[in-house]
Amino acid sequence: MANGRFKSTSDLIWRSGKKLRxxxxxxxxxxxxxxxxxxxxxxxxxxxxxxxFIWLLGQIEQLTAQVILWTGSNIVGLALVMGGAGIVVGxxxxxxxxxxxxxxxxxxxxSLALHGARIRPRVAAIKVLASSxxxxxxxxxxxxxxxxxxxxxxxxxxxQLLHFSxxxxxxxxxxxxxxxxSATFNAPI
Numbered sequence: 730m731a732n733g734r735f736k737s738t739s740d741l742i743w744r745s746g747k748k749l750r751x752x753x754x755x756x757x758x759x760x761x762x763x764x765x766x767x768x769x770x771x772x773x774x775x776x777x778x779x780x781x782f783i784w785l786l787g788q789i790e791q792l793t794a795q796v797i798l799w800t801g802s803n804i805v806g807l808a809l810v811m812g813g814a815g816i817v818v819g820x821x822x823x824x825x826x827x828x829x830x831x832x833x834x835x836x837x838x839x840s841l842a843l844h845g846a847r848i849r850p851r852v853a854a855i856k857v858l859a860s861s862x863x864x865x866x867x868x869x870x871x872x873x874x875x876x877x878x879x880x881x882x883x884x885x886x887x888x889q890l891l892h893f894s895x896x897x898x899x900x901x902x903x904x905x906x907x908x909x910x911s912a913t914f915n916a917p918i
Contacts, residue, residue: 764897767887771901772908775880779912782857782876789865807867814866818859826855833860833874837881837906846885846898853882873913880905880912 797806822829828836829852840848860875862868884901893901911917 764900767891767901768884768904771880771884771887771904774883775876775905775908776912778853778857778879778883779876779909782861782872782879785857785861786865786872789861793866810866811868814862814868818862821855822859826852828852829855829859829878831874832871833876833878834906837878837902840881840885841899841902845895846902847889848878848882848885848902850882850886853879853886856882873910876913877906877909880907880909 793807793810796810797803800806800809826849828840828849830836833856837848840846856875856878860870860872863870864872881902882905884903884905885898888898888901
């Protein structure tokens, strides 16, 4: 109690800690730092999503090959696998995420133009499963659209969770799309 204001050392520490907590509570990171951080999370998350998609695609391709060998006929086995996959994909998309229908990139553009960049999180999961089944069983589709849609859905979802403005969500959707294109072609951003 050198100056008479503090009763003890613990009182000094407690008051200093309280003032430090109050100062920290008032510190807000700059908006640009927040956007860069969230964009980084979107990019890394999209990369992981691309890895999962490509892994799942490989697993389905192996399963398709095993079914074809099991049937003993390339034509019969392929028809069974493709027909079964088509039924499953049609059901999933029709019942759980109609936005997962199509190539992927036009749906993202529609979301940006007409829906305030809002993409439901389930669209990414359904798109990965449906595209993996389609491509893995011999269907004609590409890897680019699904990965772009996954990245865009991740950007939209994070923006919505963080209560960002529509403009900021659009930026995150674009970040996800760019990360998806980059991941598809194994190109660094």
